Amino acid sequence: IVSLLVIWAGIGIARETLEPLIGEPIDPELYHDITEFVESFDGIEGVHDLIVHNYGPNQSMASIHAEVPKDVDIEASHEIIDQIERRVFAEKGIYLVIHMDPVEIHDEWVLKVRQMVRDVIGQVDPGLDFHDFQMVREEEQIDLFFDLVVPYEYGEEMEDAARLKVLEMIEEKDPRFQ
Numbered sequence: 001i002v003s004l005l006v007i008w009a010g011i012g013i014a015r016e017t018l019e020p021l022i023g024e025p026i027d028p029e030l031y032h033d034i035t036e037f038v039e040s041f042d043g044i045e046g047v048h049d050l051i052v053h054n055y056g057p058n059q060s061m062a063s064i065h066a067e068v069p070k071d072v073d074i075e076a077s078h079e080i081i082d083q084i085e086r087r088v089f090a091e092k093g094i095y096l097v098i099h100m101d102p103v104e105i106h107d108e109w110v111l112k113v114r115q116m117v118r119d120v121i122g123q124v125d126p127g128l129d130f131h132d133f134q135m136v137r138e139e140e141q142i143d144l145f146f147d148l149v150v151p152y153e154y155g156e157e158m159e160d161a162a163r164l165k166v167l168e169m170i171e172e173k174d175p176r177f178q
Helices: 002-022 028-039 074-092 108-124 156-173
Strands: 046-054 060-069 094-103 129-137 142-149
Touching: 028 046, 028 060, 028 074, 028 094, 046 094, 046 129, 060 074, 060 129, 074 094, 094 129, 108 129, 108 142, 108 156, 142 156
Parallel strands: 060 094
Antiparallel strands: 046 060, 129 142
């Protein structure tokens, strides 16, 4: 019985030590806190793909993608990003690396198509989302690029079905959309 207790305690200690190093889901409150903090800055249109790595007590590193207006001077956006990274470390003790994704915020037609994509995705499943929307207009077709975000619970089959349904419904709106 004592041997079993020692083995059980050893397994518990090993698990507590290894889980943060191997990777465990981020605390939802910390996720919300970081994303809201980054989004609160002028010049940041949205964020996604936050990943936090915990390397022990007070030793965390994170990366996040921040959408910035594509027509803003790159140096101005870079200064905002640097300021956010410094403030996150000073206030939260997390080394944050921010990747900038340029997005369109002025072209009415692009914004209209983006909203159409949002509506289609919501019709397929309100649990779906998207980010990194880009549009390239060519003579014969209009290329739409975006990342479709599916719920964690989706299996590969459900993910494929959702993706195909979104593509089908977008193409129904305008056959030039690819």
